[in-house]
Amino acid sequence: MTQKPFVVIAEDEKAYGKVYVNKLTSEGLEVVLISNGADVIPTLLKRKPNLLVLDLIMPGMDGFNVLKQLRQMPELQDLRVIVASNLSQDIDKAKVEEFNIYGYFVKSDLSIEEVTEKIVEAIPKA
Amino acid sequence: MAAAQASIIKPIKRLKRVIVGFLDNLSIRAKLFLYAGFLIALMVLLAGAVLYQVSEVSNRHIPARAAARDMEAALLTMQVQELSFINETDSLNSEFYLKQNSVSLNTWQENYRIFETNYRTLTKLFPQGEVKRELDVIEPFMARYRDTFLALTGAYRERGFQSFGREGVLRTRAESLETNLASSNASLVAFLRLQGAQERFLLYREAATISTFHDYAAQLRPLLVKAEDRNLFDEYVRLFDEVVAIYKRIGLNNVDGLRGQLSQLMKETTPHIQAAEATVLLRTSDSISSIARSILITTVLLAAVAILMAIVLSRLIIKRIDLLSEGSRRIAAGNFNYQLPVHATDELGQLTQSFNTMVEQLHHGRQTLRERAHALSDSVKRFELINHVVNEAIYEWDIKSGKLTWGEGIVSVFGYQPADKTTMIDWWTERIHPEDVDAIDSSLAERLHRHSNTWKKEYRFKKANGEYVYCQDRGIIEYHNGKPIRMIGSVIDVSHQKALDRAKDEFISIASHQLRTPLGSIRWNLELLLEKVKSLPPNLAEYAQDAYTSTLRMAGLVNDLLSVARIDQDRVKNIPENTDLVAIIKAAVGEMVPIAKVNRVRIDSTQLRNTRAEVLLDPKRFREVIQNLLSNAVKYTPPKGKVVVAIENHSKDYTISIADDGIGIPLEDQPKLFTKFYRATNVTTTDTEGSGLGLFVVRSYVEAWGGRVWFVSHPNQGTTFYVSIPHKPRVLKERT
Numbered sequence: 105m106t107q108k109p110f111v112v113i114a115e116d117e118k119a120y121g122k123v124y125v126n127k128l129t130s131e132g133l134e135v136v137l138i139s140n141g142a143d144v145i146p147t148l149l150k151r152k153p154n155l156l157v158l159d160l161i162m163p164g165m166d167g168f169n170v171l172k173q174l175r176q177m178p179e180l181q182d183l184r185v186i187v188a189s190n191l192s193q194d195i196d197k198a199k200v201e202e203f204n205i206y207g208y209f210v211k212s213d214l215s216i217e218e219v220t221e222k223i224v225e226a227i228p229k230a
Numbered sequence: 231m232a233a234a235q236a237s238i239i240k241p242i243k244r245l246k247r248v249i250v251g252f253l254d255n256l257s258i259r260a261k262l263f264l265y266a267g268f269l270i271a272l273m274v275l276l277a278g279a280v281l282y283q284v285s286e287v288s289n290r291h292i293p294a295r296a297a298a299r300d301m302e303a304a305l306l307t308m309q310v311q312e313l314s315f316i317n318e319t320d321s322l323n324s325e326f327y328l329k330q331n332s333v334s335l336n337t338w339q340e341n342y343r344i345f346e347t348n349y350r351t352l353t354k355l356f357p358q359g360e361v362k363r364e365l366d367v368i369e370p371f372m373a374r375y376r377d378t379f380l381a382l383t384g385a386y387r388e389r390g391f392q393s394f395g396r397e398g399v400l401r402t403r404a405e406s407l408e409t410n411l412a413s414s415n416a417s418l419v420a421f422l423r424l425q426g427a428q429e430r431f432l433l434y435r436e437a438a439t440i441s442t443f444h445d446y447a448a449q450l451r452p453l454l455v456k457a458e459d460r461n462l463f464d465e466y467v468r469l470f471d472e473v474v475a476i477y478k479r480i481g482l483n484n485v486d487g488l489r490g491q492l493s494q495l496m497k498e499t500t501p502h503i504q505a506a507e508a509t510v511l512l513r514t515s516d517s518i519s520s521i522a523r524s525i526l527i528t529t530v531l532l533a534a535v536a537i538l539m540a541i542v543l544s545r546l547i548i549k550r551i552d553l554l555s556e557g558s559r560r561i562a563a564g565n566f567n568y569q570l571p572v573h574a575t576d577e578l579g580q581l582t583q584s585f586n587t588m589v590e591q592l593h594h595g596r597q598t599l600r601e602r603a604h605a606l607s608d609s610v611k612r613f614e615l616i617n618h619v620v621n622e623a624i625y626e627w628d629i630k631s632g633k634l635t636w637g638e639g640i641v642s643v644f645g646y647q648p649a650d651k652t653t654m655i656d657w658w659t660e661r662i663h664p665e666d667v668d669a670i671d672s673s674l675a676e677r678l679h680r681h682s683n684t685w686k687k688e689y690r691f692k693k694a695n696g697e698y699v700y701c702q703d704r705g706i707i708e709y710h711n712g713k714p715i716r717m718i719g720s721v722i723d724v725s726h727q728k729a730l731d732r733a734k735d736e737f738i739s740i741a742s743h744q745l746r747t748p749l750g751s752i753r754w755n756l757e758l759l760l761e762k763v764k765s766l767p768p769n770l771a772e773y774a775q776d777a778y779t780s781t782l783r784m785a786g787l788v789n790d791l792l793s794v795a796r797i798d799q800d801r802v803k804n805i806p807e808n809t810d811l812v813a814i815i816k817a818a819v820g821e822m823v824p825i826a827k828v829n830r831v832r833i834d835s836t837q838l839r840n841t842r843a844e845v846l847l848d849p850k851r852f853r854e855v856i857q858n859l860l861s862n863a864v865k866y867t868p869p870k871g872k873v874v875v876a877i878e879n880h881s882k883d884y885t886i887s888i889a890d891d892g893i894g895i896p897l898e899d900q901p902k903l904f905t906k907f908y909r910a911t912n913v914t915t916t917d918t919e920g921s922g923l924g925l926f927v928v929r930s931y932v933e934a935w936g937g938r939v940w941f942v943s944h945p946n947q948g949t950t951f952y953v954s955i956p957h958k959p960r961v962l963k964e965r966t
């Protein structure tokens with residue numbers, strides 16, 4: 105039996121976090137939820153996930169800085185990242201796009217089914 | 231005296247006025263013709279007078295001169311012939327002269343006739359006057375001369391010569407006596423002596439000889455014895471006396487008798503004739519010099535008249551030209567009420583009339599101009615006031631010369647000195663933030679190149695205190711013959727507005743995040759709940775479903791609001807890529823079908839089959855456009871209705887039509903349809919949901935691409951929306 109895909113969710117909003125964990129776990133994924141931006145990179149360094157779902161507005165360290173820093177780390181340079189924010193302004197999107205992200209979606213625009221599909225689809229196939 | 235003078239002057243003055251008036255009314259050309267005509271008439275008249283005098287000379291003086299000369303010549307000839315005649319009569323061949331027609335006599339008579347003829351000619355040429363008087367003196371002399379001469383010739387004929395006439399008879403008697411007395415010596419001697427005296431007398435015609443003859447005769451008489459001899463002798467003496475008597479008539483010498491008379495007459499006549507001739511000659515030369523004189527006088531007179539008339543004419547004209555120039559001088563000095571007197575209809579009169587009209591128009595024009603200038607200065611004042619009041623710097627840029635003129639705003643808004651109000655374009659360029667200069671240059675160059683009438687740009691502009699502020703510059707560009715000549719516009723300090731915009735952006739950013747976060751959470755949780763809908767009591771499932779629908783609507787509203795905010799700030803991010811319009815429309819239709827089904831509305835997109843419409847634009851924005859129109863169409867179509875989607879390829883664009891058979895748009899709402907937050911009146915009264923932002927978003931995107939959106943609507947029949955997308959849509963520039 106192959107190992108479960110490992111996904112780190114960086115999301116400070118508890119309501120979202122709960123739904124993520126519920127839904128993705130039921131999809132058979134291993135999920136770690138982090139609600140403080142400052143904790144994201146240490147967690148990633150401890151164990152590199154298959155995918156990072158990153159919110160942008162977070163306490164501790166915002167998503168932009170997290171992205172910026174992790175891209176500077178050799179071990180995390182190739183990490184797949186999906187930005188899941190509620191910021192829909194083009195400028196926000198443009199800011200993160202320069203860090204080689206895999207996808208960007210606005211949470212409130214998508215149903216949880218669509219979000220799950222996107223995440224599952226984004227996990228690299230072994 | 232004065233009254234009498236006045237009574238003379240008055241009519242003269244009146245006449246002068248009439249003549250001047252008449253001349254003034256004649257056209258200048260007519261005046262000149264009149265002048266020339268008058269001069270020609272005068273010349274003809276004077277030439278006539280001269281010709282008359284010349285003819286006088288040629289018809290009278292020249293013949294008279296000839297006649298007088300001929301007359302004198304004839305007289306001289308007559309005198310010569312007279313002497314010649316007398317000489318001839320005393321010469322040996324006098325017989326021939328006296329018996330036959332004497333040549334001298336004939337010549338004399340011929341000359342007398344010549345004389346007389348010329349005399350008559352002269353008296354005819356000069357029937358009166360000095361010459362006539364001279365001639366009258368001559369006439370009796372001449373008659374007497376002729377008579378005397380004829381008498382003389384008669385006497386000579388009577389006398390005869392040698393062998394004929396009285397003298398011949400005398401000699402014959404003398405010879406008879408000689409013969410008779412030959413017998414007596416004494417008487418013969420005495421007779422011979424007597425005969426000698428007789429011969430001497432005949433030869434010399436000495437008066438003394440006559441008494442000698444008579445003495446000798448008295449001495450001889452007694453010697454004669456015979457009666458016959460005595461009778462013969464007496465007859466001889468008587469004959470001698472007769473011859474003496476004839477000689478005495480002729481004249482013994484040049485001073486007595488007919489010869490004396492003749493020479494006397496000649497002496498008296500000649501001066502008269504000479505005088506007459508002299509007079510005639512004098513007259514002739516007089517008349518020739520008088521011709522010269524009259525030609526001279528004529529010329530002088532003619533010249534004088536011509537000059538006088540020229541002066542009068544020119545004064546008539548110049549006086550009025552002076553009036554005109556005086557008038558123009560006054561008008562030039564600004565006296566527009568000045569009117570030139572018009573009293574004639576000639577060219578000058580017309581000129582004067584036109585001049586007056588011109589002045590009137592000038593006056594009128596000036597008044598209008600003054601009023602306009604007044605109005606203009608009013609508006610300038612107003613403009614200056616506005617300049618003071620508005621919070622912007624108005625400018626005028628003369629593109630050709632580069633001159634830049636600012637309104638008061640450059641002082642009040644940007645803190646510059648009033649002296650900077652008039653400057654050159656470089657002054658402005660130097661005060662633009664270096665980072666903005668290129669963008670301004672290229673946008674301005676592009677507008678000018680495309681002959682656009684407007685230009686608008688935001689840039690950072692340095693205030694007098696060195697601080698850069700955000701400005702918005704809007705200008706209107708004027709062109710002349712395709713070349714930009716002027717730009718008028720205004721520069722507004724928008725830094726405050728910029729700050730507000732930034733605040734708004736942040737607000738929207740935060741708001742969108744803050745609103746979406748709970749919304750997303752609600753949505754996802756409701757979705758999780760609805761997954762378990764079968765395990766819920768039916769009424770609870772319905773509540774959950776309603777909450778979910780409202781949440782979706784709320785999310786849509788938030789998205790619409792964000793779109794509008796982006797459009798308002800010109801912050802639409804546009805990433806053009808090759809896009810198949812048909813594919814996007816099909817996808818949008820596919821998304822809409824479930825909702826349409828709920829509303830029991832059918833979407834017909836069969837026309838889209840097998841077509842493609844590829845253009846370069848941002849597919850996300852286009853999808854938004856179609857989604858909006860489709861959702862409207864579905865929303866406003868009643869159950870069992872139909873929405874028809876189609877696309878047509880035109881020469882320059884694709885036209886997409888979305889037709890519904892819904893409630894239609896009331897006529898009064900149609901103009902406002904594309905404005906923000908507007909919803910048709912008949913929509914708000916129904917329970918159909920809508921933010922009123924969709925069509926605004928649609929129009930904003932489509933027009934940004936250079937396309938057009940419009941509709942045709944009939945209430946209760948339906949509405950068709952059309953969107954035209956150019957084959958080459960305009961590329962939008964992102965603003966940050």
